[in-house]
Amino acid sequence: MNSTRAQALLGADRTAATDGPRPRGATxxxxxxxxxxxxxxxxxxxxLLLCVWGLYTVATSPNITWSVVAAYILNGTILEGMRLTIVLTIVSLTVGVILGTVLATMRLSNNPVLQVISSAYITTFRGTPLLIQIIFWFNIALVVPVIRIGWPQAGFGFETQTNVIMTAMTAAILALGLNEAAYMAEIVRGGIISVPKxxxxxxxxxxxxxxxxxxxxxxxxAVRAIVPPTGNQLIIVLKxxxxxxxxxxxxxxxATQQIYSTNFYTIELLIVAAGWYMVMTAVATILQGYLESRLEYSLRSRTHPFHKRFVRSLLSIGRKNYMEVRG
Known part of the structure; x- marks a missing residue:
């Protein structure tokens, strides 16, 4: 860049020398x-060539039956599984946001007991893999075979087997929600700290x-600082x-595994599942951008669209002419 600039300046000096002396003040x-x-x-x-080559290789592969992919895109079992995925995501994130907010306020409180409890919870759930937590909650009946609330023998409360309550859906919500609460606690705490003292x-x-x-x-x-990472957590919980x-x-x-275990179209069904995950992720990204734009107060000070500015200018001209006529 320096050599290019030097050549440009040298060319300008030569031009100035050939044109003769310039008047004072001329540039x-x-x-x-x-x-x-x-x-x-x-x-x-x-x-770009590598990307095109990769896409072309996958699209023209004789080992992928694209007609099967098209046939199972709107399959009832796939759509039902996607519906349950969305329910799990919304419920788990809601549990995580509520419990994470409580944990963040506990950690920022002046009570040392609350601080220790919150820190221990966050350390435990962030320090263990989510897969282990899912398996643990699903097999919690091995530790607590019976759930008792109150005093059932005296007629107050109730008693039931843990396996009756701890279904696969319940275990999934508990594991995802409690794990997400640990991460949301740190996000909320960071948002609270960002607010001036x-x-x-x-x-x-x-x-x-x-x-x-x-x-x-x-x-x-603190919501303005909390929303962007929360949108990212939504995508993480979804996956x-x-x-x-x-x-x-x-x-x-x-649902995808149950289908390809019977028809043996493993890659085709995985492509269908990956496509729906990408669609849901794209929708979540759009919602995140919408929330961020709604919370970004600086966007309100931007100029209005052209048609609004045009109408406003016409009204101002008409008002000015009207005042001149009356004057």
């Missing part, structure tokens, strides 16, 4: 020669208690629902 026009980067185009072309002090000066200041002043402002296939919960991947 010389420098011809800027843009730098060329041939290796960028070469590297980009090679990457003066906001909490101002709320206290207005007579609000510590709890009221947290829920009415600090948390509403983590595939892990519950180990306990035979009939979500999308389990």
């Amino acid at each position: 010389s026009i420098v011809q800027v020669i843009p730098a060329r980067y041939p290796y960028r185009w070469i590297g980009g072309s090679i990457a 003066g906001q909490d002090e101002a709320a206290s000066s207005l007579g609000l208690t510590k709890r009221q200041a947290m829920w009415r002043v600090v948390l509403p402002q 983590n629902t595939s892990l519950v296939s180990v306990i035979a919960a009939r979500e999308l991947l389990t």
